[in-house]
Amino acid sequence: MEADHNVDIGGAAAAAAEGAPVTSRWNPTKEQISMLEGLYMQGIRTPSAEQIQQITSRLKAYGHIEGKNVFYWFQNHKARQRQKQKQESMAYINRYFHRTPQPIFAPNCPNVICSPYYLPQSDIGFYPQYHHPKVLLPGGIRRRPRTEKQEKSRAFDDDAPVHMAGNSQETLPLFPLHPTGNLHGETGKSSIGSSSAMNSTNTRSFSDQVEEGSGDQLFFDFFSGEGSSESG
Amino acid sequence: MEADHNVDIGGAAAAAAEGAPVTSRWNPTKEQISMLEGLYMQGIRTPSAEQIQQITSRLKAYGHIEGKNVFYWFQNHKARQRQKQKQESMAYINRYFHRTPQPIFAPNCPNVICSPYYLPQSDIGFYPQYHHPKVLLPGGIRRRPRTEKQEKSRAFDDDAPVHMAGNSQETLPLFPLHPTGNLHGETGKSSIGSSSAMNSTNTRSFSDQVEEGSGDQLFFDFFSGEGSSESG
DNA sequence: GCAAATTAATGATTTATTCAAG
DNA sequence: CTTGAATAAATCATTAATTTGC
Numbered sequence: 001m002e003a004d005h006n007v008d009i010g011g012a013a014a015a016a017a018e019g020a021p022v023t024s025r026w027n028p029t030k031e032q033i034s035m036l037e038g039l040y041m042q043g044i045r046t047p048s049a050e051q052i053q054q055i056t057s058r059l060k061a062y063g064h065i066e067g068k069n070v071f072y073w074f075q076n077h078k079a080r081q082r083q084k085q086k087q088e089s090m091a092y093i094n095r096y097f098h099r100t101p102q103p104i105f106a107p108n109c110p111n112v113i114c115s116p117y118y119l120p121q122s123d124i125g126f127y128p129q130y131h132h133p134k135v136l137l138p139g140g141i142r143r144r145p146r147t148e149k150q151e152k153s154r155a156f157d158d159d160a161p162v163h164m165a166g167n168s169q170e171t172l173p174l175f176p177l178h179p180t181g182n183l184h185g186e187t188g189k190s191s192i193g194s195s196s197a198m199n200s201t202n203t204r205s206f207s208d209q210v211e212e213g214s215g216d217q218l219f220f221d222f223f224s225g226e227g228s229s230e231s232g
Numbered sequence: 233m234e235a236d237h238n239v240d241i242g243g244a245a246a247a248a249a250e251g252a253p254v255t256s257r258w259n260p261t262k263e264q265i266s267m268l269e270g271l272y273m274q275g276i277r278t279p280s281a282e283q284i285q286q287i288t289s290r291l292k293a294y295g296h297i298e299g300k301n302v303f304y305w306f307q308n309h310k311a312r313q314r315q316k317q318k319q320e321s322m323a324y325i326n327r328y329f330h331r332t333p334q335p336i337f338a339p340n341c342p343n344v345i346c347s348p349y350y351l352p353q354s355d356i357g358f359y360p361q362y363h364h365p366k367v368l369l370p371g372g373i374r375r376r377p378r379t380e381k382q383e384k385s386r387a388f389d390d391d392a393p394v395h396m397a398g399n400s401q402e403t404l405p406l407f408p409l410h411p412t413g414n415l416h417g418e419t420g421k422s423s424i425g426s427s428s429a430m431n432s433t434n435t436r437s438f439s440d441q442v443e444e445g446s447g448d449q450l451f452f453d454f455f456s457g458e459g460s461s462e463s464g
Numbered sequence: 465g466c467a468a469a470t471t472a473a474t475g476a477t478t479t480a481t482t483c484a485a486g
Numbered sequence: 487c488t489t490g491a492a493t494a495a496a497t498c499a500t501t502a503a504t505t506t507g508c
Contacts, residue, residue, distance in 0.1 A: 024485070024486095025484095025485060025486085025489095025490055025491070026490065026491090027486080027490090028489095028490090046478085068490095068491085069490075069491095072489095072490060072491060072492090073489095073490075075478095075479090075490095075491095076489065076490065076491085077489095078479090079479075079480070079481095080488095080489080082479090082480095255501085256499095256500070256501090257474090257475055257476070257499085257500060257501070258475065258476090259475090259501075259502090260474095260475090278493085300476085301475080301476095304474095304475060304476060304477095305474095305475080307476095307493095307494085308474065308475065308476085309474095310494090311494070311495070311496095312473095312474080314494090314495095315495090465508100466507105466508090467506100467507095467508090468505105468506085468507085468508100469504105469505080469506075469507095470503100470504080470505070470506090471502105471503080471504070471505085472501105472502085472503070472504085473500100473501085473502075473503085474499100474500090474501085474502095475498105475499085475500080475501090476497100476498080476499080476500095477496100477497075477498070477499095478495105478496080478497070478498085479494105479495085479496070479497085480493105480494085480495075480496085481492100481493080481494075481495085482491100482492080482493075482494090483490105483491080483492075483493095484489100484490090484491085484492100485488100485489090485490080485491095486487105486488085486489090486490100
């Protein structure tokens with residue numbers, strides 16, 4: 001229970017109120033990036049919810065940040081590192097093919113490029129998370145050593161939020177989760193305020209979502225219909 | 233700590249108490265599926281957080297269900313419907329090619345298969361959500377009308393859960409969101425009492441969160457190091 | 465008829481793509 | 487061009503159907 005009073009519970013909202021550029025998207029500070037990279041280098045690839053929370057909490061000291069940002073950062077960083085690696089591999093292999101008389105998959109297994117920059121030195125691969133070296137061939141070979149049994153993966157927490165009743169100091173960012181759901185439309189910006197959405201005009205523009213207006217109509221209508229005559 | 237009153241308010245927990253197979257994964261009831269399908273047929277493709285919450289609340293009357301289940305259901309259903317349609321389209325085209333002397337793309341535009349099983353009868357395609365016929369050619373044509381401007385899409389709910397403080401009656405499930413991360417882990421475990429679990433025996437099979445053992449070690453170690461001597 | 469073995473569905477995760485802000 | 491954010495596709499894993507042998 002530290003005096004985290006400044007918890008800018010809602011950086012965006014606060015910023016808006018201040019007149020700042022309502023940062024529509026997270027802008028990581030140097031420190032934040034450093035720390036994130038450090039964590040990544042330590043082998044953290046897909047932080048668990050707990051970890052995300054902790055990371056977020058820590059990083060909040062260096063600027064506004066939410067769980068989702070951490071989540072996305074790792075997601076993107078991982079993907080892009082892999083991408084980079086893939087490209088390099090490809091280049092390497094290409095060069096290899098163009099230069100040498102293809103040893104027909106020599107015993108050396110030249111295709112195992114592993115570790116563009118963070119590979120374990122030898123066997124110290126005991127990261128809490130999974131860190132499969134994962135060769136990443138240019139375009140074929142789809143590895144899937146995940147069939148082990150899966151540590152158990154970290155899934156949702158169910159719908160738990162409700163636990164923390166009145167402690168307002170923390171406001172655990174809960175972090176985003178899910179790719180598409182989302183909230184209440186434009187007001188969203190203010191987010192934290194706890195959410196809400198006082199009016200949610202309508203996000204219907206590009207993808208799906210029914211307009212909240214008539215949408216809900218339909219939505220509820222359906223329920224009314226089914227709800228009453230169902231059970232059979 | 234807890235007296236294990238097993239508030240079986242949750243389906244899983246209750247089932248466990250009863251002797252049922254601790255269902256490690258959601259098992260929708262007939263009613264739930266019917267309603268979900270109805271909603272889908274109404275055009276709902278990617279329900280917003282609010283919608284998910286409402287749907288979940290309603291469906292709870294027919295059995296245990298959580299926001300994430302609803303979320304996933306739509307995700308999967310959408311994907312699989314599309315998949316199915318694609319296959320059918322392919323089959324159709326294949327047959328077409330094998331039978332007739334390819335009219336060189338006749339004026340009829342035979343490639344527009346649209347609607348394997350739920351197409352509008354003639355022009356009544358005014359679903360609130362997008363209903364792009366979206367031909368779905370076997371393997372090309374990647375539509376992307378999403379380039380509109382994006383109202384801002386409905387993203388996560390940020391850290392919204394905190395809203396309802398002590399009202400234990402509803403406990404709006406906030407809904408899961410996110411594909412992989414998950415949320416506030418620790419406390420989460422006990423979540424609402426709905427699921428989870430009093431002792432973690434049941435859901436833990438796949439649930440989430442590492443046991444925070446060595447993993448956190450590293451994690452914190454880093455922060456200690458960076459955190460203390462970082463700042464610059 | 466029932467239980468073990470298979471197969472088919474489908475819930476849940478992860479990875480790859482895509483979009484757009486800075 | 488970089489990269490945070492969002493969505494879709496691919497995959498994995500568990501549960502319900504279904505089949506098979508007794």
